[in-house]
Amino acid sequence: MTDALLQIEDLRIHVGSAAGRSASSMLLEACSFSLRQGERLTMVGESGAGKSLLAQAIMGTLPANLEATGSVRILGVPSNGQRKRTQALWGHGVMMLPQEPWTALSPLMRIGQQVAESAHYAGALAWPKAQTAAHVQLEALGLQGTAQHWLHQISGGMAQRVGVACASAAQARLLIADEPTKGLDPGACQQVAALLMAAQSQQQALLTITHDLDLALQLGGQIAVLKQGRVVEQGATEAVLGNPKHPYTRALVAAQPKHWPAYPFAGLADAQPVLQAHALAKRYGARTLFEKLDLHLRAGEVLAISGRSGCGKTTLGNVLLGLVQADSGTVDRALNLPRWKYQKLYQDPPAAFSPFRTLGQALADVCQLHQLPSGDIPTRMERLGLSGALLSRMPHQVSGGELQRFALLRTLLLQPCFIFADEPTSRLDPITQRNTMQVLCESTAVQGCAMLLVSHDADLARSCSQRHLTMRSHAPGTSATLD
Template sequence: MAWALEIHNLAVSAGAEPVVRGVSLQLREAECLTVLGESGSGKSIMAQAVMGTLPPGLRMSGEIAVWGRRSPQPRWGHQVAMLPQEPWLALSPAMRLQPQVAEVAHFVRGQAWPAADAEAGEALQQLQLEPARRKYPHQISGGMAQRVAFAATRAAGAQLLIADEPTKGLDAALRGQIGQLLLSHLQPGQALLTITHDVALARQLGGNVAVMLDGQVVEQGPASQVLQRPRHAYTQALVQADAAHWPRLARPLRSGAAPVVQAQGLAKSFGREPVFANVDLALAEGEIVAITGPSGCGKTTLGHMLLGLVAPDRGTVRRTRQRPHAFQKLYQDPPAAFAPQRSIGDSLDDLIKLHQLSSAESQSLMQELKLDANLLARLPSEVSGGELQRFALLRILLLKPDFLFADEPTSRLDPITQQRTMQLLCASTAAHQWAMLLVTHDAALADKAAHRRAAVAFG
């Protein structure tokens, strides 16, 4: 069989700072390779090097060959296609969903438009997105956007498919479905490279696994060997870091805690589609309430109502605190929270100056969140999704809100960083006595981090 991908001694640096160091990997035709590792370990930078899309300012050395072709870069769409980590950056806000998928088959593969449109409709139906096919990206959830981006990427029919965190923000059933669709790409003349922190997905895909830490591959081999009998200490910790194994994170509530936000009789529909009805929900000081449910069921809409961003069709929301900026949101898709053309450091400095916050506290939180100071000079698009999510969390922690709507706050983080981040969120909630509504697809995480789950009938 032919080599689909050969990487030899790949190094990527940002100035004097090494980002990827001495990575060598190989992937054969009709096989899959899964790269596991924590946020910021260099996984996505390695994939961008393969695609030839490294951000400006990053320098690369070493050799990369895609289907034996070393130079120039492989033809996008035909030889190689990439499912990006952030679906919002891959979808046009001005186009409905089905045409976005159809135009890939039309322009990349040369299909006649009627056939491309029919294929796109079938792909969206297969991903349980048929009711949303005429919507725009801003009208769907993050998990739904991830599935649309997957359908569009797959429509290119590229020989080498690179999937960067394809299951983030999805419930267990949809994660399994995406895994099956990825496996369907393993045909003669095709190959699959998956970048993920989802150990369950790596198990499902099988094939070979490489584990990255601090820009280096620390362990690689058959998935059955690496995931069942890991040798490296980091791999062992990664495999064992499932939320089901965590200690209880929610701190005991203070007696007589006052309510922060109260909702009564909430109902919402979009057109003829009912989202929920007769929802009663109250959150007190220091309380963490979790909401779980499938992607696109209305969890985010409910959180937006508590923030005052969406008006209910019926019912009332009472907020007992009126302090400026007292109600905050930690976005599921962190690019939505950052100005794309300003460096992360400039955005953070703006916040500190505007609200007269502590620079020393910001530096301390960066250390606690394992954020390197060198990242401050980069644009939001030049760091990983997990790093950007932690910067978003840092800003929230500096503001010390009265109410925090945390919408899938750890979906872009590896299991180890996820646990560390949730420990910090739960400790901060108790220390500052804010209330937190936690939206998550992970039932085990909800049980460990929340005081209770809200009983909401969606749909």
């Protein structure tokens, strides 16, 4: 197919070289598809199925311990997953929005300049036009006013949209978007989807990797469903998700949070208070995130919090943990408990792991530091759908969804009294997400642990909590109101 911008034939990804290779070393089985100008393909499926590895193979950025075989052609160039052949196409030919844009953005440049540089160097626009394009991109994503901010001054959801703005400003002929809407509120998701689809009118090809089936429906085009490294179903998006044929696809659709029953939490009449906050207020410059905020949490209670990206949800959780100082108000925590009994599940799990320690060492370090038994780690891993083979890998050698579950496992080992769970399942497919949230809710009930759950998914928040706090933006500041 000579007019294909991307053509994949019999692509396979293995661990190690051909020598000594076994069936268990296969991470992605024979995958074939093509994308022409203006076409969209969305890949969905279980966490760890090889979706992000496929994107890395196309970009020529597979980890050194992995090998790709088969044919990869980008803009007619037989790159075959080799970095030296693919790198010349980066930016103008093919652009990738990585799953962790926070690590791809520079902390030393202002936001607007980063987007403008993408439009200038990759999009070949003169600098004044590149600056104008950056302004347009940021405004389209609801980020007006952030051009002069630094990376540390914006939320994780804002950083996600800045990554989308940079990728879109490059105007590459082929765009690969890896989880472009994870952790975003519904309004921001629609903005991202609209921006991605607008590029197809300019004959850009789009390959999207996502766990969000609603996003897949918004994007339309074609869809491919992966399970255990193999494409099990493929076709028009509306047809596949509207009338799935394969049992796994049917299970995936049925496992969306909107179909979850409410978790059967026990009563809290005699539960002891774990954390209480009175008249909290936090401002950044002239911007008020929240003020006069009161809340309390008792043992075994789950309080869900939602609101637009950047409204202060993560900041509130950090204030409750003592990681950020409130401008006014007080936080009272249960007495006679060490500080490490108050834990945080980070929105971006790579930020919570040392890149120089294997996952097994990371778990062992926690057990050794706090003199905890490690015998139940295999059982906990099985409950979370994690293979024991992953323990010998470094954090960057597992999928985002796998690393997110390791972060949860490590936290539960501590038997905390309070967990601030910041989008704890944003990188998980619906089936794994449902199982993981069940484990998390069960743990809070059994251990008498209170949890503040941040989620942009209203259905997930409804089914996995007893109360719901919504933070709404109002000029000149932001107030928090209990639903």
